[in-house]
Amino acid sequence: MKKAETPPPFIAFPHRHLLGIEGLSPPEITALLDRSEIYVEQNREADKKRARLVGRTVINLFFESSTRTRTSFELAAQRLGGDVINMSVMTSSVKKGETLIDTAMTLNAMHPDVLVVRHGDSGATQLLSEKVNCAVINAGDGSHEHPTQALLDALTIRRRLGRLQGLQVAICGDILHSRVARSNIHLLGTMGARVRLIAPKSLLPCGIERMGVEVFHDMKDGLKDCDIVMMLRLQSERMRGNFFPSTREYFRFFGLDYDKLANAKPDALIMHPGPMNRGVEIDSEVADDIGRSVIREQVEMGVAVRMACLEALSVNLAKAEGRA
Amino acid sequence: MNSRSITLDALTERSETPTPTGRPLAFVNARILDPASGADIPADPKGGVLCRGETIIAAGGDIFAASIPDDAQVIDCAGHCLAPGLVDMRIQIRGAGFLSTGNAAVAGGVTSAACLPNTDPVIDDMSVVEFIARRARKVGLVKVYTYGAATKGLEGREIAEMGMLAEAGAVAFSDAVKVIADAQVMRQALSYAATFGLLVVQHPEEESLAGDGVMNEGETASRLGLSGIPREAEAIIVERDIRLAELTGGRVHFAHISTAAALDAIRRAKARGLAVTCDTAPPYFALNETAVGDYRTFAKVSPPLRAEDDRAAVIAAIADGTIDAIASDHSPHSEDAKRLPFAQAAFGGVGLETLLAVSLELYHNGHLDLLSCIEKLSLSPARLLGLNAGALTAGAPADLIVFDPEQGWKVDADTLNSKSKNSPFDGRPVQGRVLTTVVDGRIVFRA
Numbered sequence: 104m105k106k107a108e109t110p111p112p113f114i115a116f117p118h119r120h121l122l123g124i125e126g127l128s129p130p131e132i133t134a135l136l137d138r139s140e141i142y143v144e145q146n147r148e149a150d151k152k153r154a155r156l157v158g159r160t161v162i163n164l165f166f167e168s169s170t171r172t173r174t175s176f177e178l179a180a181q182r183l184g185g186d187v188i189n190m191s192v193m194t195s196s197v198k199k200g201e202t203l204i205d206t207a208m209t210l211n212a213m214h215p216d217v218l219v220v221r222h223g224d225s226g227a228t229q230l231l232s233e234k235v236n237c238a239v240i241n242a243g244d245g246s247h248e249h250p251t252q253a254l255l256d257a258l259t260i261r262r263r264l265g266r267l268q269g270l271q272v273a274i275c276g277d278i279l280h281s282r283v284a285r286s287n288i289h290l291l292g293t294m295g296a297r298v299r300l301i302a303p304k305s306l307l308p309c310g311i312e313r314m315g316v317e318v319f320h321d322m323k324d325g326l327k328d329c330d331i332v333m334m335l336r337l338q339s340e341r342m343r344g345n346f347f348p349s350t351r352e353y354f355r356f357f358g359l360d361y362d363k364l365a366n367a368k369p370d371a372l373i374m375h376p377g378p379m380n381r382g383v384e385i386d387s388e389v390a391d392d393i394g395r396s397v398i399r400e401q402v403e404m405g406v407a408v409r410m411a412c413l414e415a416l417s418v419n420l421a422k423a424e425g426r427a
Numbered sequence: 428m429n430s431r432s433i434t435l436d437a438l439t440e441r442s443e444t445p446t447p448t449g450r451p452l453a454f455v456n457a458r459i460l461d462p463a464s465g466a467d468i469p470a471d472p473k474g475g476v477l478c479r480g481e482t483i484i485a486a487g488g489d490i491f492a493a494s495i496p497d498d499a500q501v502i503d504c505a506g507h508c509l510a511p512g513l514v515d516m517r518i519q520i521r522g523a524g525f526l527s528t529g530n531a532a533v534a535g536g537v538t539s540a541a542c543l544p545n546t547d548p549v550i551d552d553m554s555v556v557e558f559i560a561r562r563a564r565k566v567g568l569v570k571v572y573t574y575g576a577a578t579k580g581l582e583g584r585e586i587a588e589m590g591m592l593a594e595a596g597a598v599a600f601s602d603a604v605k606v607i608a609d610a611q612v613m614r615q616a617l618s619y620a621a622t623f624g625l626l627v628v629q630h631p632e633e634e635s636l637a638g639d640g641v642m643n644e645g646e647t648a649s650r651l652g653l654s655g656i657p658r659e660a661e662a663i664i665v666e667r668d669i670r671l672a673e674l675t676g677g678r679v680h681f682a683h684i685s686t687a688a689a690l691d692a693i694r695r696a697k698a699r700g701l702a703v704t705c706d707t708a709p710p711y712f713a714l715n716e717t718a719v720g721d722y723r724t725f726a727k728v729s730p731p732l733r734a735e736d737d738r739a740a741v742i743a744a745i746a747d748g749t750i751d752a753i754a755s756d757h758s759p760h761s762e763d764a765k766r767l768p769f770a771q772a773a774f775g776g777v778g779l780e781t782l783l784a785v786s787l788e789l790y791h792n793g794h795l796d797l798l799s800c801i802e803k804l805s806l807s808p809a810r811l812l813g814l815n816a817g818a819l820t821a822g823a824p825a826d827l828i829v830f831d832p833e834q835g836w837k838v839d840a841d842t843l844n845s846k847s848k849n850s851p852f853d854g855r856p857v858q859g860r861v862l863t864t865v866v867d868g869r870i871v872f873r874a
């Protein structure tokens with residue numbers, strides 16, 4: 104099997120951390136996506152390893168459970184030759200009364216190079232980034248941002264449709280609790296796509312229109328002529344109170360089925376960040392429609408995007424250390 | 428006085444359409460009151476309303492100038508008033524049943540009524556909406572619409588399936604005689620309902636403040652030794668929910684408003700353009716707390732009868748448009764539920780049969796003109812609930828009443844058509860009587 108070329112060094116990402124999509128410029132996003140493309144091809148080959156992170160230590164620090172994202176980051180770091188440690192903090196230190204900053208200071212003393220952090224509170228990764236010397240990647244903070252998810256979504260779309268500019272994207276469902284939605288709103292808006300949000304009013308944050316999106320409460324209206332239908336998971340674990348009456352009612356009005364999907368463009372792509380609640384936010388048949396659903400492809404893109412992000416930050420670290 | 432011209436051409440054209448059922452009905456020689464067009468047309472033998480099947484074909488001052496259709500059944504209204512049937516936006520059926528409720532309704536001139544969801548079982552499931560509609564249709568008197576429960580089981584904790592209930596036919600959402608007490612639940616109810624443009628109807632009473640009160644808090648309650656419900660209990664929820672409506676963009680409607688303070692808040696909210704509406708019921712503009720007299724349990728209603736200054740404020744708010752509609756708040760109770768010490772007796776009174784007559788006091792006393800009075804009782808509630816009713820326009824359902832606004836009579840609980848007799852107006856002399864009630868082109872009541 105042909106061995107892929109080692110890509111040229113990454114120079115176009117000037118940030119120390121990747122805490123969110125907000126604030127990234129179109130060239131920065133494009134650079135990350137371009138870089139990810141290379142890793143997509145590489146990951147499909149037998150020899151998946153590159154030496155970009157050799158000698159670097161990546162700590163996956165997860166305060167919330169997540170097998171998929173953690174594994175994706177772990178694989179990404181390993182394929183770049185880095186050392187990876189997974190720390191799950193839900194049941195250990197926090198129970199002993201340790202604060203987030205205590206944890207950060209402890210980890211800092213171990214001299215990691217990149218911390219990949221998921222936390223249930225919005226802004227927690229930002230706080231952590233101010234207390235450590237290493238680079239921090241936000242792997243999801245509360246209902247705030249999940250930048251690598253937005254990047255992998257963008258990569259999936261770009262590979263399928265060749266562009267982001269000018270596309271009409273509908274993000275549907277639990278916008279209120281979704282960090283995926285926020286990161287995607289920033290990214291797609293920055294890259295010139297038009298974003299619609301479709302949800303019951305009770306699952307929409309106040310003033311979300313000011314983020315430059317169009318808001319709909321009716322799936323059929325909202326999906327009209329869309330190129331992309333991005334479904335979101337109902338984040339029941341984040342809901343305090345009841346934001347909709349029942350899952351059967353939710354599915355009736357806001358679940359994606361072929362009847363509602365018929366209003367989108369005939370070749371509209373279906374996306375979902377997973378894990379899916381089948382029969383609640385998306386009909387199984389639609390989710391498994393191999394012609395239109397790119398849900399599995401999103402997972403594949405995730406590893407490549409995370410490789411690009413890890414590499415980008417490690418290049419910057421090297422610069423700061425005077426090694427590049 | 429407004430007048431409206433309806434051409435005979437339109438009438439002729441429509442006349443050629445096959446009649447769905449029965450002969451056309453021609454109401455002639457009537458003073459026509461149509462709040463939808465603002466028409467108040469004096470009685471004239473050439474004017475009237477023509478119905479064919481379930482629909483009004485034409486209405487106006489000279490529609491019979493050429494002739495009355497040969498096959499029509501002609502009803503001479505003898506100069507009495509002809510108006511759209513009343514739309515009662517708040518009734519309870521309870522144990523009285525559909526027949527008793529239907530008889531009471533049509534005797535009172537009510538052709539459409541919205542039933543609260545505190546039935547057994549509670550209307551928090553589509554099947555119950557459909558069941559009630561089916562039962563009411565079978566009885567064939569008043570058209571019964573239903574509210575959906577705003578929260579599951581009326582428990583005030585989880586919002587009900589409003590979207591699906593609305594699809595099944597629920598016209599608005601309410602927890603009936605219970606306040607949606609939890610502010611977060613009310614926020615979610617308003618917010619979720621706004622998704623579908625649905626109306627949430629609140630029974631505004633801060634329950635922890637109302638406590639175990641049984642009548643209006645004040646001198647009368649103190650003298651009688653009864654625990655009181657302060658009027659602030661109403662205003663607190665009204666003020667809170669106005670804020671929540673503003674926060675969510677939802678439509679809130681307050682049922683049976685009884686206090687000046689709550690009305691002031693609603694008036695201010697309306698002036699700010701918020702989607703806030705309200706109704707009241709005849710006890711709150713025709714009676715005050717003194718009607719409790721010597722522990723008269725028929726005067727035990729919820730909210731309680733208030734002081735005279737509140738009653739005057741309710742009348743003023745009807746006149747200035749702050750109060751959108753008048754509902755009967757019909758709440759039948761068995762004799763057993765009322766023949767108890769005042770504190771133990773049930774809240775509520777029957778009101779369907781006295782709705783028009785007591786409301787006409789507003790006209791007789793010079794607070795409202797006759798057309799506006801009819802509007803509060805028909806078109807306005809129909810619009811709030813999104814019903815096709817309350818108008819004498821061609822194409823509207825043939826739901827009509829003929830009434831004599833001047834005829835005096837005395838309310839006698841024993842002669843009411845309603846199976847339940849708990850009227851707070853028992854013994855009251857009133858002026859205005861329903862003579863004929865027509866539902867879907869069928870005469871269902873004649874005095």
